[in-house]
Amino acid sequence: MIYFDHNATTPIHPKVLEAMLPFLGAFYGNPSSLYRHGRLVRSAIDTARNQVATLAGAHPTQVIFTSGGTEANNLALMSAPPLAKLAISAIEHPSISEPTFHLQQTGHDLTLIEVDPNGLITQEAVDRVILKKPDFVSIMLANNETGVIQDVARYAGQFAAIGALVHTDAVQALGKIPVNFEQLGVQMMSLSSHKIYGPKGCGALVFAKGTPIKPMLLGGGQEQGLRAGTENVAAIAGFGKAAELAQTELVFYNAHLLALRNALETHLSAIPGLTLFAHHSQRLPNTVQFGIEGIDGEMLLMKLDQKGIAVSSGSACASGGGIPSPVLLAMGVEASLAKSAIRISLGCSNTEAEILEFIAVLKNLVNPA
Ligand SMILES: Cc1ncc(COP(=O)(O)O)c(C=O)c1O
Incomplete structure (x- = not known):
């Protein structure tokens, strides 16, 4: 084929599979357990968090592991204030556009940021949206269909200046172009493992300290209380390895x-x-x-x-x-x-x-x- x-x-890289296998076998402990068997597994998650943070230009404490890009996008969107005015680009992936349309049906105001015939958001389109004073903005870094890369850093600054929370879906950009959370100047950024030769069903939301993330899953307090549930350790270890390989x-x-x-x-x-x-x-x-x-x-x-x-x-x-x-x-x-x-x-x-x-x-x- x-x-x-x-x-x-993408197919799983052989070195990623190698990094995952111990956690599907001998190292089956719960990372929240306090004894050695648990602590060993916890340290694998810590390593993966460092690897993903390094590739994404963020601090490890800014990374929340999720079940993928779709969950990260939904989690970001749920952080919008109640009845917030939302603005998303007209070319977002369905994992942003669908939950946004749902919020619109429940009373949120929504403005689409238009793109030109080259697939690019223009300054004029952003100026028009800024007049509407959105509270939450989402602009994808690279489009999954056309591959077009947006100038997220430039527009994030302008939206942040009017007090909006800014999110970017960097799922397609990660591992293909340099992605640096700090330099993008957004408050939240979504990532996915299976687009960078890692396993499916794993991703991350990167967030700036102080961002009012509202957890969708409540429970045992994992991931700083922002995403409860026993971690998918093998997938997280695989995502970390994939991030390390992408970096090099x-x-x-x-x-x-x-x-x-x-x-x-x-x-x-x-x-x-x-x-x-x-x-x-x-x-x-x-x-x-x-x-x-x-x-x-x-x-x-x-x-x-x-x-x-x-x-x-x-x-x-x-x-x-x-x-x-x-x-x-x-x-x-x-x-x-x-x-x-x-x-x-x-x-x-x-x-x-x-x-x-x-x-x-x-x-x-x-x-x-
Ligand atoms: C731009 C973009 N965002 C989000 C996603 C969803 O990621 P996941 O498959 O990890 O849920 C995809 C997947 O195709 C994507 O291309």
Whole structure:
């Protein structure tokens, strides 16, 4: 199989699996237990917290482990004050947009921060939203579909100046570009393990001291009382190891991914009727999204699958719905072209030979000889 869907999930790195296995076997103690068997397991969580904090440019005490990016996003959003005015970008992942729409139905005011045709939030859009004086703002660092990177640091400062709590979803950015919580100047930031060669079902919310986090789960006081429940120790140890590997290998992999993506885009551009989305924006080095007029993206995905090539027709969570990508619609892409969207997200083990094979198969499918 040629796997081109690393923004959906990544395989577990062998060294990550190695780091996890002891906690699925001999080291089964409860990290809250006071005897040695428990303390040993606690120290594995402490190590992982250090590793994740280092990759994210935060202090270990600012990291709360969660069940993934979705929980971290929901936890951040629940910290908005009662009946707060909310503002989120028009291109957020459903794990931000869905709970926000739910809050809107329960009486919260909501403003969407628009993006331009390049998928970028503009200063003008932010100025318009600032006039509405939001209490809580969420702007994703990198988009899961287009890969477009937002200038979160710039806008976080402006929203913080009017007293808003600012959150960023850095799930797709982590491990692909440098992410530094302190420099971003946000109060909360969501991360996920399975996008960086770690296990699924594990993530983190990074928070600035003094942020009024409201726990969603109450219980035994784990994670500073902000996320109760016995910790998923093996997954947390795996997330930590994945973060450590991302830290040491980021530069090398980015160069590899960028070279592959450039080759891919050169070949794609030569296909008649093909549009590369957000092509001129600063994007994650591994992500390409394109559409071909007159082609159904999901049908094309299925045909590629039959040829052993795994891609996405947009956000993994939205695929199967047959509706055009809200991200592309927000960028002003015509619904018919948006419905043809295919996302390629490359990973460390992809090769140039795979790119060439994909291009040959794609050309044949969209324009059979
Ligand atoms: C931008 C973004 N945020 C949040 C999530 C959710 O993360 P998780 O799968 O860990 O719940 C994803 C997953 O695709 C994502 O791409």
